[in-house]
Structure formats: structure tokens, C-alpha cells
Amino acid sequence: MTLTVGPLSAEPGRKTRGTVPVDLGPTTVDIPLILVNGSRPGPRVVLTGGVHGGEFIGTDAAARLAGLLEPGEVSGQVVICPVANPPAVYDGRLGKSPLDGVNINRVFPGDKDGGPTERLAAWLFENVISGADAYADLHSGGIDETLLDFVGYRLTSDEELDAKTRGMAKSVGYERVLFGRNAEGGNSHAAAARHSIPAILIETGQLGERDAAATRTLLDGLYRLLHHLGVIDAPQHVAPLTAQPRDWVWTGAVESPAAGLWYPDATTGDEVTEGQTIGRVVDPADGSEHKVTATATGQILYGMNGLTVAPGAELAAIAVPHD
Numbered sequence: 001m002t003l004t005v006g007p008l009s010a011e012p013g014r015k016t017r018g019t020v021p022v023d024l025g026p027t028t029v030d031i032p033l034i035l036v037n038g039s040r041p042g043p044r045v046v047l048t049g050g051v052h053g054g055e056f057i058g059t060d061a062a063a064r065l066a067g068l069l070e071p072g073e074v075s076g077q078v079v080i081c082p083v084a085n086p087p088a089v090y091d092g093r094l095g096k097s098p099l100d101g102v103n104i105n106r107v108f109p110g111d112k113d114g115g116p117t118e119r120l121a122a123w124l125f126e127n128v129i130s131g132a133d134a135y136a137d138l139h140s141g142g143i144d145e146t147l148l149d150f151v152g153y154r155l156t157s158d159e160e161l162d163a164k165t166r167g168m169a170k171s172v173g174y175e176r177v178l179f180g181r182n183a184e185g186g187n188s189h190a191a192a193a194r195h196s197i198p199a200i201l202i203e204t205g206q207l208g209e210r211d212a213a214a215t216r217t218l219l220d221g222l223y224r225l226l227h228h229l230g231v232i233d234a235p236q237h238v239a240p241l242t243a244q245p246r247d248w249v250w251t252g253a254v255e256s257p258a259a260g261l262w263y264p265d266a267t268t269g270d271e272v273t274e275g276q277t278i279g280r281v282v283d284p285a286d287g288s289e290h291k292v293t294a295t296a297t298g299q300i301l302y303g304m305n306g307l308t309v310a311p312g313a314e315l316a317a318i319a320v321p322h323d
């Protein structure tokens, strides 16, 4: 079956690389897409990187995989979008788009009559994500963010869907597999789950690093995922597991109470107890301090490394193993 995304298409047994112009209103962006149409039937897997800027490992791994995957070794179809949000990725390298200050991963499935970022989300959702039998969105700790690698997914009211998604999440082979108790919100994987698409988030690397070992870790995870889904059967590509995947659940998030300078006492990887002081936000004008306390007990899985924070900035996300 011909694989078609927008004006691009790939016949069975072919790989097509190109860009698709998407009209966002005030500007048009070029979305890079690689379509790998396998020579045998199978599921359609969609991978997106670069939903946020400054998260280089996902984009690097997606671009490398796009070069490595050959249609002759693929059963099914793989659609790879290494830079899903070009304004945020290329201009400023931030989570928010410089076009309108919107974090695209809060507005999926988007709105084709909305602002530029909502329009981009709508285009991606309708043209790239919606056709997926399985979807993985590749993120990293950003330039100001420390992070322990994890895979995330959301529970829905559909047990069969949740079982498929959980299987995908564990197949990646990361130790921490985080489930969210519902599929609310504008994250691309949450919106996909609401549309009955098994969807996971893979977070790899931190601090906006470009690191060959981190990219290799993610590539190994993606090959395990593709093998799990039956898309590739070449076992020589699939690295053995280095960690035993374990269920974790989010217990709390800590936001900055004010604009100011963030001085953490506890950081990513630390175990904290609810109510414990984990740092302070200092007003640079008068030196006054807002004490910041943990909203939950558990391990900090990602945290703010930046000194300067705005009110509501995520300072820490806390989770615990769930057995």
C-alpha cells in the first residue's frame, strides 16, 4: 500500500525523504519527513522528534534512524519526523515557540483555525500522528533541565489499548516506565491516546546535551520498540536489555512561586519527602526568599537547572516505583 503524508508518498519497498510546507498564518514552515514503506505488510509506526527545541537527542536519533532504516528490512511503514516544530527547534531552541510563546505540547490535537502553534499541532496531528498504529514522541531534558531517562504513557478507559501501550513502553528497555492515570492534556502522546492510538513518550538525555552515548541509548530503545511491534526482525540490530523496566507513577510536581533566582537544595535523582524544603527562589531586588517544598514523597525525575525562573516554572517532578 502506498504510504502518503501530505504531498509526499512512498511505494512499498521505497524510502522517500522530503519536506512539507505547512501554512501557519503569519509564516510557513517546512516539516522534514522520512517515509519508509516496508516491502512486507505490518503496522504503521510514527516517530516525532523536535516537538520542543533544545532537546537534541530525540532529533539526532530520529534523523539517524531515518538514514539507517531500509525498506527491505521493514514490515509495515515507519514515518519519521525529526523536527516537528521548526520555529522552536531552530529559533531559540526552547520549549515554547518564538512565533507565539506557545508550548506545542500543551495544545495537541491543535486547532487549524487557531494561532500558529495550534495550527502546527493540528497539521501534525491530522497528517502525521493520526494514521499511526503506534506512536512514539522523542524528548530530552532541555537546556535548563536535568532528567533521568524514562518512558511515559497515559492510561485510558480502554484496557486493551492500555495493555498495548504498556507493552510498547516496556519494550524500549528503560528502567523507569511512568504511567499517567488519565489521558488529559495537550501532550501529543496524550491526545493520541484519546484517539485510541497506542502512544508513548521517550525522554533521553538532559541539559540540552549532544551526546553520542545518549543518542545510542535512544536508538537501541527505538530498535527494541520496532522489534516488539514486528516492524524489524533482524535481531542483530536489537541490543540486549541493560535494565529491567519497572512501573513508576508520578506523585507530584513543584512549580516556582515567583520570578527570581532558583537555588535548589535537592536535585534530580534525589529522594525527597513531602513537605521537605528542596530549595528557595530569591528575589534579586531585595534578597527576599520563597521557600520551596516538595509536594510529594519520591525521587525527583526531572528538575530545573536554570538559575532564573518565571512564576509557574517546573522546578521538580517527583515519582515513585509502583509495584
Ligand SMILES: [Zn+2]
Residues within 6 Å of the ligand: 051, 052, 055, 139, 140
Ligand atoms: Zn520536551
